[in-house]
Amino acid sequence: MEGPELDLGAVRAFVAIADERFFAEAAAGLGISQQAVSKRIAKLESDLGLTLFYRTRGGADLTQDGAAFLTHARALVGLADQAVELAGRRHRALRVDVLDTRVASIELVRSFHRARGEADIDVVTSNGLRSARESLGKGHVDAVFARATGPLPDSLEAVPAYLEPLSLLVGRTHPLAGRRQFATADLAGMTVWMPGNEEGSEWAGFYAEMAAAFGFTVDTSGPDFGWEHFVETVAEGERVSFAGERTRIPRHPDTIQIPLVNPSPAYPCSLIVHRQNRRAILRAFVEHVREGFHTFAPDRHWLPAGDRELFALPVGRG
Incomplete structure (x- = not known):
């Protein structure tokens, strides 16, 4: 009883x-x-x-x-x-999931912390969109930076965070090393090495769509030993890869980043939050991200068709 x-x-x-x-x-x-x-x-x-x-x-x-x-x-x-x-x-701590502490999303977290120095923030890393639904639903994190592909549950909201132009990363001894810029259309027939493109990830999906649009091949062969090994391998001069303009890849004296142009592919990243999470600090962070977002000119940049509606870009090339 x-x-x-x-x-x-x-x-x-x-x-x-x-x-x-x-x-x-x-x-x-x-x-x-x-x-x-x-x-x-x-x-x-x-x-x-x-x-x-x-x-x-x-x-x-x-x-x-x-x-x-x-x-x-x-x-x-x-x-x-x-x-x-x-x-x-x-x-009290705002828990923000970033894919990696070297990618551009960490700068948004830092700028928010600088603007609101009293904010207590915990930064965690996971595997992007694949874990976002569960981690947000269970309250393990307050916000996730990821490319929002496919339909999200009604409980989740995706806020455009940034569009990051891509560059071609080559070694100094590579034949392309002397270029100041490189037309994206000229990637046709090339092989681009990206060992970190995990099958089923939203970023691997982005590069697969980009490869289909511009006619190049993505080589995902590994092993993936991390950023330093990745940069050192490209520096040897035989392989080429991509690097985001705002991604802090390790510095290496024998690598060069060549901007991709006409059009410039831009990687789309969103801030994903749970609609029922009404914490004041989270809403302030969402507004901070909204205010800092700047759309790119659609006549100069490329996005996969599925990302254009969220990022308010009219249909263009691709």
Whole structure:
């Protein structure tokens, strides 16, 4: 048989009276009326089927049952306070998921933190859109930077964050190293090495659509040993790859970035949030991202057809 369901407010009032010995002083400490304290104690005694206090000229003293209950009451209040404190710590920090701390999205997080120096922000990394639905739905993170492909659940909202122009990354000994810019159409027939293009990822999908539009081949052979190995391999001069203009790839004296033009492909990144997450700090971050977004000229830039509606670009090449 289940016992009574205790009212935490009544238990807190009981502990306050046990400490203060006067209903009026307990009420003042709790910020409620003395009548409210009396009602809470009456309900608690009714729920427990016990008399917890007896009144004397010196105040309210604990009965034997009240003294026995006090230890448990203090534990209940203490656990409740700890739970509130832990929840508060978690919710004070804005948890933002970025694909990698070298990509352009981290700059938006940094600029927001500079603008609101009091903001407590936790940056986490995952695998982009593939984990965003679950992590946002379960409240593990507040916002995810990712390319929003395909229909999102109605519970999620995608806010355009930025469009990042791409450059061709080559070694100094590569035949293209002397170019100041490179026409994207001239990629036709070339092989571009991208070992980090994981199958099923939204970024691999972007480059697959770009390859189909401009006639080049994507080589995803690895292994993928990280940014330093990637740059060192390109520096050897045999392979070419892509680099975002705002991505902080490791510096290497033997690599060159050549802007892609006519049109310039732009990687689209969105800020994805849960519509039911109404935290003030999150809404401020969303507005910060909105205010910093600048659309690119559609006559000079290329996007996959599926990204154009979200980023408000009319249909052009591709």
